[in-house]
Amino acid sequence: MVTRKEVAELAGVSEATVSRVFNGLGPMKPATKERVLEAAKQLNYHPNAIAQSFARRRSGNLGVVLPYMPKVHLFSAFYFSEILSGIGEQVREQGYDMLLSLLTPDESLDYTRLYRSQKVDACVILGSRDTPQQRESLMQLQAQGLPFCLVNQSFEGLSFHEVDADHVEGSYRAVRHLQEEGYRKIAFLNGSPQYSNSGDRLQGYMKAMSEAGLEVPPELLLEGNYSRKSGYEAASGLWEHRDQVEAVFAANDRMAIGLMQGLRERGWIAGRDFAIIGCDDSDAAKLSDPPLSSINVPFYEMGKEAARSVLAGLLHGGGTKDTRIKLPTSLVVRQSSRAVIINDS
Amino acid sequence: MVTRKEVAELAGVSEATVSRVFNGLGPMKPATKERVLEAAKQLNYHPNAIAQSFARRRSGNLGVVLPYMPKVHLFSAFYFSEILSGIGEQVREQGYDMLLSLLTPDESLDYTRLYRSQKVDACVILGSRDTPQQRESLMQLQAQGLPFCLVNQSFEGLSFHEVDADHVEGSYRAVRHLQEEGYRKIAFLNGSPQYSNSGDRLQGYMKAMSEAGLEVPPELLLEGNYSRKSGYEAASGLWEHRDQVEAVFAANDRMAIGLMQGLRERGWIAGRDFAIIGCDDSDAAKLSDPPLSSINVPFYEMGKEAARSVLAGLLHGGGTKDTRIKLPTSLVVRQSSRAVIINDS
DNA sequence: TTGTAGGCGTTATCAG
DNA sequence: CTGATAACGCCTACAA
Numbered sequence: 001m002v003t004r005k006e007v008a009e010l011a012g013v014s015e016a017t018v019s020r021v022f023n024g025l026g027p028m029k030p031a032t033k034e035r036v037l038e039a040a041k042q043l044n045y046h047p048n049a050i051a052q053s054f055a056r057r058r059s060g061n062l063g064v065v066l067p068y069m070p071k072v073h074l075f076s077a078f079y080f081s082e083i084l085s086g087i088g089e090q091v092r093e094q095g096y097d098m099l100l101s102l103l104t105p106d107e108s109l110d111y112t113r114l115y116r117s118q119k120v121d122a123c124v125i126l127g128s129r130d131t132p133q134q135r136e137s138l139m140q141l142q143a144q145g146l147p148f149c150l151v152n153q154s155f156e157g158l159s160f161h162e163v164d165a166d167h168v169e170g171s172y173r174a175v176r177h178l179q180e181e182g183y184r185k186i187a188f189l190n191g192s193p194q195y196s197n198s199g200d201r202l203q204g205y206m207k208a209m210s211e212a213g214l215e216v217p218p219e220l221l222l223e224g225n226y227s228r229k230s231g232y233e234a235a236s237g238l239w240e241h242r243d244q245v246e247a248v249f250a251a252n253d254r255m256a257i258g259l260m261q262g263l264r265e266r267g268w269i270a271g272r273d274f275a276i277i278g279c280d281d282s283d284a285a286k287l288s289d290p291p292l293s294s295i296n297v298p299f300y301e302m303g304k305e306a307a308r309s310v311l312a313g314l315l316h317g318g319g320t321k322d323t324r325i326k327l328p329t330s331l332v333v334r335q336s337s338r339a340v341i342i343n344d345s
Numbered sequence: 346m347v348t349r350k351e352v353a354e355l356a357g358v359s360e361a362t363v364s365r366v367f368n369g370l371g372p373m374k375p376a377t378k379e380r381v382l383e384a385a386k387q388l389n390y391h392p393n394a395i396a397q398s399f400a401r402r403r404s405g406n407l408g409v410v411l412p413y414m415p416k417v418h419l420f421s422a423f424y425f426s427e428i429l430s431g432i433g434e435q436v437r438e439q440g441y442d443m444l445l446s447l448l449t450p451d452e453s454l455d456y457t458r459l460y461r462s463q464k465v466d467a468c469v470i471l472g473s474r475d476t477p478q479q480r481e482s483l484m485q486l487q488a489q490g491l492p493f494c495l496v497n498q499s500f501e502g503l504s505f506h507e508v509d510a511d512h513v514e515g516s517y518r519a520v521r522h523l524q525e526e527g528y529r530k531i532a533f534l535n536g537s538p539q540y541s542n543s544g545d546r547l548q549g550y551m552k553a554m555s556e557a558g559l560e561v562p563p564e565l566l567l568e569g570n571y572s573r574k575s576g577y578e579a580a581s582g583l584w585e586h587r588d589q590v591e592a593v594f595a596a597n598d599r600m601a602i603g604l605m606q607g608l609r610e611r612g613w614i615a616g617r618d619f620a621i622i623g624c625d626d627s628d629a630a631k632l633s634d635p636p637l638s639s640i641n642v643p644f645y646e647m648g649k650e651a652a653r654s655v656l657a658g659l660l661h662g663g664g665t666k667d668t669r670i671k672l673p674t675s676l677v678v679r680q681s682s683r684a685v686i687i688n689d690s
Numbered sequence: 691t692t693g694t695a696g697g698c699g700t701t702a703t704c705a706g
Numbered sequence: 707c708t709g710a711t712a713a714c715g716c717c718t719a720c721a722a
Contacts (some may be wrong), residue, residue, distance in 0.1 A: 001463070003715060014693045019717065020419065028691060049462035051715035054399040054698060061444070070430055077426035077628070085415055088447040097464060098445040099406070102433040117364070117394035118346070119442060251435050264634065283422070287573060287602050289634040300415070321559060348699060359709045364701070373707060396699035399714060 002043045011039035022047055058098075058314075061099040062091050063120030063305060065111070067127040068102035074192075075127055076225045076254055078282040079299060083151060086303025087124055094311050105129070109137045115146045116127070122147040122310045124303070129194035130155055142322070149310040151302055155195040159322045162294065163306040165281075167197050168293040170329030171204025174249050174277045177293075177331055179212050182336070183247035183275055186214070189234055189259060190225040191251040201251050201279070219244055224255045231255030235262020246274060247337070253278035253285045253294055260336070275337045287336065293337035296330045347388045356384035367392055368585045385480060403659075406444040407436050407652060409467030410456070412472040413447035420571070421473055421599055423627040424644060431648025432469055439656050441466075450474070454482045460491045467492040467655045469648070474539035475500055487667070494655040496647055499541045504667045506658070508651040512542045512624075515640040515674030516549025519594050519622045522638075522676055524557050526683070528592035528620055531559070534579055534604060536571040536596040546596050546624070564589055569600045578601030580607020591619060592682070598623035598639055605633065605681070620682040636681035643672050 008015040014038060020026050021036040038046075053059045064087055066080060084098075091098050097118050103109065105127075114120055125148055128134050135155060141148055142160065150162040178186050188205045191198045209216050219241040224230030231254060238245060238259070250256035258277030260270045270276045271290040277286055281296035305325060353360045358381060358634060360552040365371050386388075400405045409432055430442075431622040436443050443555050444465050448454065450472075459465055473479050480500060486493055487505065523531050533550045536543045547680060549618055564586040569575030576599060583590060583604070596600035601623030605615045615621045616635040623630055626641035 017692060046461040048715055049464045050398045050404055053395045055716045061397055077422035081422035081426065088413065100443040100445050116391040119394045200652065284629065284632050287629050287632055361709060393699055400700040
């Protein structure tokens with residue numbers, strides 16, 4: 001590998017000058033700069049990023065933490081893929097790189113380890129849940145002043161730097177939409193309560209129901225774990241109370257689709273016998289039959305914003321305020337929620 | 346940050362000894378080792394990975410290259426997600442980290458840049474296509490002896506280190522299965538020819554057809570670009586020749602589902618009016634209605650194997666043979682390919 | 691505007 | 707078994 005030294009020699013300048021040229025620092029004679037660049041090109045010199053990191057005492061890497069649970073599909077790949085793309089875009093704009101960490105959630109979760117090795121300057125944490133271990137780990141990070149940003153999750157009573165979507169509003173609108181289509185008996189299939197989103201969505205659902213003066217008997221409240229399978233399994237419970245249900249709002253697309261599958265087996269077809277709206281507006285929503293109405297969540301933008309703000313915090317001397325940013329959602333109406341027949345006996 | 350020096354002082358040994366302890370090198374008195382570890386724990390010392398990389402002249406990072414094309418969904422997120430998980434698993438086993446690079450395929454694709462900065466020791470390249478630029482870039486990498494491994498792609502006439510699935514065999518079996526179910530008029534919806542998989546699948550399809558003594562009139566050969574939309578659009582062409590089609594083999598699940606959607610709009614229901622088999626066995630196959638029969642491709646294992654072999658090459662002095670590894674596929678039969686009615690008029 | 695020189699935290703080589 | 711001591715490639719005051 002060709003080093004700065006060789007470039008300096010060829011250009012007839014000092015090594016420091018080569019550095020200045022490559023970092024655009026200080027005033028310098030254009031001729032000098034020219035010579036250096038020429039020499040560098042000739043030798044095919046490229047700064048050694050590791051050495052730079054070493055000298056600057058920062059890695060230039062943004063850590064991205066993903067939950068790793070093979071064979072368990074609580075999250076859709078779509079979700080992470082979008083967020084990762086957003087992070088990736090931002091990171092490139094700022095000259096950073098992305099270091100991916102797949103962490104098994106149940107292993108003694110120690111986020112500080114990521115920073116100790118100095119391989120990352122900050123982290124974006126995806127897919128975290130509200131468990132005692134995670135709270136502990138995150139509080140520890142915060143106490144040590146290590147910069148991080150949570151995406152799509154918040155912790156009751158704690159204040160972290162986080163980027164979220166407005167799930168309360170999104171859910172509210174979804175349920176409102178169903179009401180406007182004429183449905184009154186609207187069930188809610190929520191996901192695991194460990195995700196703050198679940199609470200948000202419940203809140204939005206309840207708000208819309210109560211504003212419309214609608215009762216919410218317990219049979220209308222179902223719970224899955226965000227997997228397709230859990231939605232599929234929820235079908236049997238819902239089926240028992242089918243005379244009390246005209247529509248469903250599900251906390252994600254996968255559960256919605258699973259539920260549709262379960263009900264279809266019983267002869268209940270979404271968009272015909274009942275309406276349903278999912279959440280995430282993932283590609284699965286377009287693949288399902290009928291196409292699934294869904295709440296669009298700007299995952300890409302959330303990833304991008306998370307990366308942007310956590311990296312911005314690095315520049316401003318780690319003075320990251322623990323702010324919560326909420327991005328807006330929107331409703332995408334497809335066939336699954338169109339009123340065809342309203343069995344409002 | 347606490348450094349080796351401080352540990353050495355506290356333990357009353359030299360810095361070199363501290364390093365030896367942490368690297369498990371050379372024989373040493375247990376008592377010494379004990380003291381060092383004790384001191385390290387007390388000070389909460391952890392080696393600085395950047396400094397180590399610098400001194401060792403290797404980053405300890407495996408680069409993972411993903412094609413980045415926002416809004417264009419030629420690949421399913423499932424695909425990358427599985428491969429990434431496999432890579433992630435292997436990488437952790439070997440104490441490496443994963444550095445993610447999202448590269449826009451049409452930008453002047455220069456893979457060598459990744460290595461020049463020394464931020465990665467080797468790369469796994471996903472989603473590459475057979476274009477002149479990519480050939481050029483890869484040949485350049487190879488010429489410079491930079492270690493890399495391609496996943497799910499090969500280049501006619503060039504020999505790279507690559508991990509692939511046996512798509513010829515998989516396609517062959519899918520078509521054979523359709524034949525065994527009694528179908529004779531079997532169409533093939535392929536993806537873009539820039540992906541070597543497409544050629545492989547065509548080969549498998551043709552083999553099965555010719556072995557069964559079946560003609561393949563041109564109307565049976567359709568081409569999409571692996572997106573759902575392209576499958577959806579292929580429906581119209583297929584519909585025109587519907588009297589010549591009883592079944593379809595599609596080169597991926599997304600196109601298969603798009604095609605099913607397009608045909609459903611015309612009243613043709615998969616699993617009833619025609620049979621269809623997709624490829625990838627992605628989660629979408631389970632979400633679709635009817636559930637889609639599909640060729641299972643071991644993406645996870647492919648990612649893992651790619652990481653394993655490319656990292657192994659690093660140890661053995663870069664003596665990576667440019668081998669092609671092919672992992673086996675298998676057929677997963679779901680409702681979309683079950684013979685219900687055979688309209689074999 | 692440019693050069694000098696110390697330092698970053700390890701690894702690795704050589705003595706002892 | 708352990709301790710010095712050069713690298714490693716670059717950054718950055720500080721000096722000129």
